[in-house]
Amino acid sequence: MKSKGxxxxxxxxxxxxxxxxxxxxHAELMTSxxxxxxxxxxxxxxxxxxxxxxxxxxxxxxxxxxxxxFWKLEKYSKVLEICKELIRLNPFDPGYFHLQAMSYRxxxxxxxxxxxxxxxxxxxxxxxxxxxxxHLIRDLLLSDAEFAKEYQQNAAxxxxxxxxxxxxxxxxxxxxxxxxxxxxxxxxxxxxxxx
Numbered sequence: 066m067k068s069k070g071x072x073x074x075x076x077x078x079x080x081x082x083x084x085x086x087x088x089x090x091h092a093e094l095m096t097s098x099x100x101x102x103x104x105x106x107x108x109x110x111x112x113x114x115x116x117x118x119x120x121x122x123x124x125x126x127x128x129x130x131x132x133x134x135f136w137k138l139e140k141y142s143k144v145l146e147i148c149k150e151l152i153r154l155n156p157f158d159p160g161y162f163h164l165q166a167m168s169y170r171x172x173x174x175x176x177x178x179x180x181x182x183x184x185x186x187x188x189x190x191x192x193x194x195x196x197x198x199x200h201l202i203r204d205l206l207l208s209d210a211e212f213a214k215e216y217q218q219n220a221a222x223x224x225x226x227x228x229x230x231x232x233x234x235x236x237x238x239x240x241x242x243x244x245x246x247x248x249x250x251x252x253x254x255x256x257x258x259x260x
C-alpha cells in the first residue's frame with residue numbers, strides 16, 4: 066500500500082514539473098514573440114505563437130498576440146479566425162468584439178461590422194459605418210440599374226441581400242432617400258477619413 070502511494074506521489078510530481086516547464090517555455094515564446102512584433106517582425110512572431118496555441122488551446126495571451134500580428138500584416142481574415150477563439154475564451158471583453166467588427170470593416174463587410182457594433186454598444190463607430198453604407202448605397206442606386214430596381218421593389222430585402230445592415234432600418238431608408246436626392250458633391254479626403 067505504501068509503495069503505491071509513493072508511486073502516485075512521484076507521478077504527480079513529474080506531471081507538476083513538466084507542467085511548470087511547459088508554462089516556462091510558453092512564457093519564453095510569448096516574450097520572444099512580443100519583442101518580434103514590437104521590432105516589426107510579426108511574421109516570425111506568428112510561428113512562436115502558433116506553437117503555444119498548438120500546445121494550449123486556451124492561451125488567451127497567445128491569441129491576443131496572434132491577432133495583433135495578423136492585424137499588422139493586414140491579414141484580416143486571420144484576425145477574424147483568432148477573434149472566434151478570443152471570444153470563446155472571454156465572451157465578456159468588448160475589445161474582442163471591437164476587433165472583430167473592425168476586421169469586418171477592413172474586409173469591406175460593413176453590414177457585418179455594423180451588426181457587431183449594434184450588439185456591443187459602440188454607437189460612435191456604428192454611426193460611422195452606417196454613414197459609410199449610406200454613401201455606398203447612394204452610389205449603387207445611381208450607378209447600378211439592377212440594384213436600384215431591387216431597392217425600389219423591396220428596400221429591406223435588397224439591403225439584406227447585398228450585406229448592408231442598419232440598426233434602425235426605417236431611419237436608414239429615410240437617410241438614404243435624402244442622400245440620393247441630394248446633389249453629388251466632389252469628394253474630399255475627409256469624406257473617406259471614416260472609411
